[in-house]
Each structure stands twice: as C-alpha cells, then as structure tokens.
Amino acid sequence: MAACLLTLRRSRVCLSSGSTLLRTWSIHFFWRKRQGVHTSPGNIRVRFAPSPTGFLHLGSLRSALYNYLFAKKHGGSFILRIEDTDRTRIVPGALEKLQDTLEWAGIPPDEGPRVGGDYGPYIQSHRTDLYKEKAQILIENGTAYRCFCTNKRLDLLRKSALSRGETPKYDNKCRHLTDNEISQKMSEKIPYVIRFKLELTTEPWEDLLYGAITDNIADVEGDPVILKTDQFPTYHFANVVDDHSMAISHVLRGVEWQKSTAKHILLYKAFGWEPPRFAHLPLLVNKDGAKLSKRQGDLHIEHFKNKGYYPESLLAFICHVGGGFGTDQTAGMTLPDLIEKFSLPKLKKTPGRLELDRIDIFNREVLVQKLQGSQRYLLLEQARTLLIQKYGEDLLKNSEMRYLQGDFLQNVLDWSKERIYKLEDLLLPEFRFLWLDPPAESVQTLASATFDATSLLQSTINLLDNVTSNAGEDISKLLRNHSKILKIRYQLYMHLLRVAITGKKEGPGVGEMIYLLGPKRTIERLKLCHQRIEEIKKNSSVDKKWNDL
Ligand code: GLU
Numbered sequence: 001m002a003a004c005l006l007t008l009r010r011s012r013v014c015l016s017s018g019s020t021l022l023r024t025w026s027i028h029f030f031w032r033k034r035q036g037v038h039t040s041p042g043n044i045r046v047r048f049a050p051s052p053t054g055f056l057h058l059g060s061l062r063s064a065l066y067n068y069l070f071a072k073k074h075g076g077s078f079i080l081r082i083e084d085t086d087r088t089r090i091v092p093g094a095l096e097k098l099q100d101t102l103e104w105a106g107i108p109p110d111e112g113p114r115v116g117g118d119y120g121p122y123i124q125s126h127r128t129d130l131y132k133e134k135a136q137i138l139i140e141n142g143t144a145y146r147c148f149c150t151n152k153r154l155d156l157l158r159k160s161a162l163s164r165g166e167t168p169k170y171d172n173k174c175r176h177l178t179d180n181e182i183s184q185k186m187s188e189k190i191p192y193v194i195r196f197k198l199e200l201t202t203e204p205w206e207d208l209l210y211g212a213i214t215d216n217i218a219d220v221e222g223d224p225v226i227l228k229t230d231q232f233p234t235y236h237f238a239n240v241v242d243d244h245s246m247a248i249s250h251v252l253r254g255v256e257w258q259k260s261t262a263k264h265i266l267l268y269k270a271f272g273w274e275p276p277r278f279a280h281l282p283l284l285v286n287k288d289g290a291k292l293s294k295r296q297g298d299l300h301i302e303h304f305k306n307k308g309y310y311p312e313s314l315l316a317f318i319c320h321v322g323g324g325f326g327t328d329q330t331a332g333m334t335l336p337d338l339i340e341k342f343s344l345p346k347l348k349k350t351p352g353r354l355e356l357d358r359i360d361i362f363n364r365e366v367l368v369q370k371l372q373g374s375q376r377y378l379l380l381e382q383a384r385t386l387l388i389q390k391y392g393e394d395l396l397k398n399s400e401m402r403y404l405q406g407d408f409l410q411n412v413l414d415w416s417k418e419r420i421y422k423l424e425d426l427l428l429p430e431f432r433f434l435w436l437d438p439p440a441e442s443v444q445t446l447a448s449a450t451f452d453a454t455s456l457l458q459s460t461i462n463l464l465d466n467v468t469s470n471a472g473e474d475i476s477k478l479l480r481n482h483s484k485i486l487k488i489r490y491q492l493y494m495h496l497l498r499v500a501i502t503g504k505k506e507g508p509g510v511g512e513m514i515y516l517l518g519p520k521r522t523i524e525r526l527k528l529c530h531q532r533i534e535e536i537k538k539n540s541s542v543d544k545k546w547n548d549l
Helices: 001-013 019-036 058-073 096-104 126-138 151-163 179-187 237-244 253-272 302-306 309-324 335-341 356-372 376-397 406-416 423-427 429-435 439-447 453-465 471-485 490-502 509-540
Strands: 045-048 077-080 142-148 193-196 205-207 210-212 225-227 250-254 275-282 284-288 352-354
Touching: 001 058, 001 253, 019 429, 045 250, 058 077, 058 275, 058 284, 058 309, 058 335, 077 096, 096 302, 096 309, 126 142, 126 193, 126 225, 126 237, 126 253, 142 179, 151 335, 205 253, 210 253, 225 237, 237 253, 250 253, 253 275, 302 309, 302 406, 309 352, 309 356, 309 406, 335 423, 352 439, 356 376, 376 423, 376 429, 406 423, 423 429, 429 453, 429 490, 439 509, 453 471, 453 490, 453 509, 471 490, 471 509, 490 509
Parallel strands: 045 077, 250 275, 284 352
Antiparallel strands: 142 193, 193 225, 205 210
8 A cells, every 4th residue: 555655656647446545645635735746755856056155144044944844844855056157256165164054054955066966066167068058959949049249239228228217128139130140240259148038928927935926027128148158157047957957846945036937937938848836935134124134244154153053043043934834933943843844835925024132042942952851961061161161271270170070060051041042151251150269359348348257258158068958049048047147237248248259249149159159169269258358458457448338
C-alpha cells in the first residue's frame, strides 16, 4: 500500500483501483493543492538567489528561511544560487560570508556553490555560455533581437521623454531592422545588446499568496535587454533561464519582484517552458512603517551574531513577523517545529513590521530552553569563556577564579535568566559584583560614616556564619530582624552591606546578592571591607560626616 501510494504520488496515475487508496490520494492532493504544491514531493525545488552585494540582512534571511521551510515541509530541495551578473555591485568576500551565515543560521542549502549538486554551477557568472546559447534560441525563434542603438541615442530618448513628463522607455527601434541591416551592422562590428520582444499580455498569472495578477508591462516598458554588450545576461534573463534549467518548482521571493513576474512569464512562454509557481513575500518595514534601508547596520545578520543572539531566536522572530503558522506565538519554536507548522497560505499579506527590540524576548526564550535542556553544560562553558575573556586578568589577580566553579555559575545562570536576554549580558556592569571584589576606593564613604561601620560589619559576619538557609528571602528576613537588634535603620543597613559587598549604591536586593554569592563568599567580602576600613582609619584619624546618604 505504502509503495503503491508512493508510486501514485510520483506518477499521479493509480495502478491500483482500491477506493481507500484513491480517497487517501485525493485528500492528499487537495491538501497539497491548497499549499500551492502541485508536483510530487521529491520534485519540490526552491531557491534563494541573492546577489553578493554585502552582508545578509533580515529581509534576505526571511526569503532564505521561507524557502527552506517550504522545501523541508514538502520533502524538497533548497538551493542557493548566486546572482552576480551585475559585476559593478559585487562586494569582495560577500559570497563566502553569505554561505557562512546560512550555515550559522542552521538553514544550509542542499545544493549551492559550497556543497555542489547536479544542477551547477550555482554562480551565475560561471554559467555565461548557457545564457548566450539561450539568447541565441530566442533570436532564432524571433522573440528576441539585436539592438545596435548607441548609449547616446538611448540617452537622448530618455531625456526627451523626461522633458515631456513621460516615463522613459526604449522605443523598440531595432525590432524593425531588416536582415540585411543586421548583417551589415554585424560585419561592421558595431556593438550590440540582445533585447526581448515584450508582447502585450492581458493574461493573469496566479500568485500563490496574492491571487490572480494582471500586469501588461509592454504598456510601461520598452523591450528589455537580456544580454548586455559584455555578453553578461541581465537579472531577468539569467533568473528565468536558471529557474528553468535548475528545475525550480516554486519561486518564493520578496514582493518587490512581483512586478517583474509578468515579464518572466513572457520569457518562459517565448522558450515554450512551463513557469514555476510564484509566491511573493510581503515587504518588511520598520516599526513605524517606514521602508527599510539595506544600509541599516542593525539589520545585518552579522550584527545579531556578534551581539550574541542565537540563530534560533532570529528565525522564530522572522516567522513571528511574516506569519505562516496560524499563530504569532513563534517564540521558542525550534526549526523542526517551524517546518512542521509552516503553511504557505497562512503567510501574512500585509507588510511585516520589524520591532527589533522584541528579538531580545525571543532570545531569552531560547536561552532558557538551552539552560533547561541538554545544552546546559555547554552554556556554562560559554559563560565561563566569556567571563575569562572579559575579566581574565582581574579574575586571576583577585584569585576569584573559584567563583567560576560549576555550582556558583549554575546558580547565577538560573537566577539571571529573568534578567538577561543573552549570555553576553552577564558582562554588563550591573553584574560585575558577581565576578569581582568591589574596588578598594568604594569603602571610602563607609570609613567616614558617622556610625561604626566596622562593628556593624563584624556583627553581620557573625550572623552569616550561622546561616543555614540559602534562600534570598530568608536572608532578607534575617537581616531585617538584625537591623532591629542593632538599632540601625534597615535602609541604611542595607546600603552599608550593598557597598561592602558590591562597591555600589544600587543593585539587586542584598538578600538576593548574599544568596547568589553564598554566605561564605559574602563573609569574605565583608571581611575585606572591614580590613580596608581599618586601614583607612589607621592612615587618617579624621572622622568625616557620612553626608552621602
Ligand atoms: N537576485 C535577486 C535578489 O537579489 C533575486 C530575486 C529572485 O528571487 O528572483 O533579490
């Protein structure tokens, strides 16, 4: 039965007449049709086709991700094709970076420049012979022609259209050259481009997301160049030739390409090829609805990576913005979850607003999952490495390396997951007290206080010596009672202890800090503070007012 169903899916012809089988097939087919899937599962081939013009940004990662999800959902292949025919825009190193980023994001292509594949090469500049050959086919079947117009003529055309307040477009002059005129110009070696004859079209095409679309582009454009004088193809031509020759079944790309699709479909028609199915992904815009700029550095994936965000959180965030899951609650969804739940018709059709500050929340979700799951120890290692990188020498100088012992670090991580968004946040100044002794000068105000700080510290040391409970709340209660016994205002007492423990006037609750550091380490800090005050007092008998409070 399974084998028969497989055969059936492949050939779409049922060799068995079992009615259950037929029903299963028709349900399956109906469902796949709703998803925009008409080919058999193994034939789903989608591509991400960036130009190597810089860093990958959130918009292009969105295209890559949705193509990946669609391919994986339907057992198909995800292809990376590099569209580098506009040689003037290439940024050195961008090609490698792009592939690194896809790998980092966890969505590597099944076929592409780095991994190869049966449909390569996957870099357009390595496929120029193919484009020349295909352009020749269009010349021979009369749907393309050589254009010998000079740049000067084209410039004049443009200027005169603008002066009449019209949109400039090529006047298709060379469409009408006779064979003799063409041979003559070629024998004179006059440089030429190849242009495609844009036919009038009123036939709608189906966008899987937006429905039927009719664009008569011949109304607004002149015949477009498909092969330039340098023999390099233009984007539209190479894109169509490659989508066909790489057997791409579905094109999922940004909505900015929707206007070009009618032109692409005319090209498929000129070749007599069946076009792939198209779905255009809505625009991504800033939080305030304004257009994104590719130059916005904060949109580069590299920027998020360097700041310590997890790829999983970026993917879940993109899915939250773009939809496709029947829910906006994608925070914490793993890639397999996203693949399983993804459904093309559920994609949002309205522009996706990027509320970048929300990425923090998505990242915390992943951080907590890792902390509670099998990656807990990896996280501890990473935290340790980060801390040593930042405080390395100081940690050693203060012989506080022991503070990075497993238990301590685990406690801190469990506590901090409500306070940090990414592991790197552990390096923020407010958490410095966790790793380092307070700076010596921080006790200065305590030494000049009107009350006897050293005896208060000593009494607290004695108190903590007997502490058995480890809970922050219990410690707070204990300290509150103790302040009554000592007859000192609780707030003042807490201020004293906070400065003694952290060197700062602000920070987490004192009970919480003692809980984190543990009574033993707290006592060490109180003793250090005690000793420092003694030294200051020894060196100066001047008693200053503690007017800082
Ligand atoms: N090279 C185009 C880009 O940079 C690809 C557009 C498409 O997917 O067809 O976005």
